[in-house]
């Protein structure tokens with residue numbers, strides 16, 4: 272994969288009909304209700320927060336995109352939509368050519384399982400399982416045999432430099448190691464899209480850089496989208512989409 276990276280990294284023109292377009296948003300808005308009992312809702316109109324407001328973007332296979340912006344600017348909301356964990360209030364989100372709003376919740380689950388790997392800031396590993404067990408988990412619902420799951424998990428752990436830690440539980444691993452297990456788990460099904468929400472947010476600079484190395488290495492063969500505050504991530508991305516108050520203020 273290494274040799275084709277620089278070619279593929281030149282920014283492709285992305286279009287929904289183009290098979291290279293992995294992710295697309297068109298005039299997407301997402302509103303949250305404040306909730307009936309909220310402080311903000313007493314006696315007023317139906318109170319909503321507009322977390323995203325008219326976001327349009329396309330991301331192609333082979334791109335490594337950072338979503339930057341201050342806290343509360345809508346980064347996580349956008350990632351949830353791109354990961355088909357959520358649907359927009361208005362507008363369209365297309366993942367690997369499929370309009371997410373046209374899917375039932377069950378179909379969205381299948382789309383996520385087959386197409387998307389997700390990495391969270393707080394790792395979200397199961398504490399009772401070994402690193403290998405955590406990485407192999409997504410393969411169970413895909414019906415992969417135990418033997419093949421184990422072999423595939425070990426292969427992925429090897430790739431993220433944790434071949435000798437496969438039997439350790441998350442509690443026995445450092446933060447950076449846990450995040451690399453989470454990356455291995457996100458990639459175990461070889462998804463077309465990798466989405467990471469502040470993956471280096473809990474890590475010191477050096478550990479964060481190492482985690483970033485693994486994310487970057489995988490970007491030539493899929494679309495990678497990372498929400499971040501971290502300048503190291505922003506510096507290494509092919510493209511930076513900046514959000515402010517739910518609006519794209521720059522995309523370059």
Ligand code: ADP
Nearest residue numbers: 303304320322341342343344345346347348349
């Ligand atoms: P970021 O990830 O950039 O910090 P978020 O997408 O988490 O931003 O949040 C964007 C805005 O939407 C913020 O004003 C936040 O308070 C609001 N918000 C996010 N999630 C919810 C929710 N589940 N319910 C209500 N408001 C929310």
Ligand code: MG
Nearest residue numbers: 346347348468
């Ligand atoms: Mg966030």
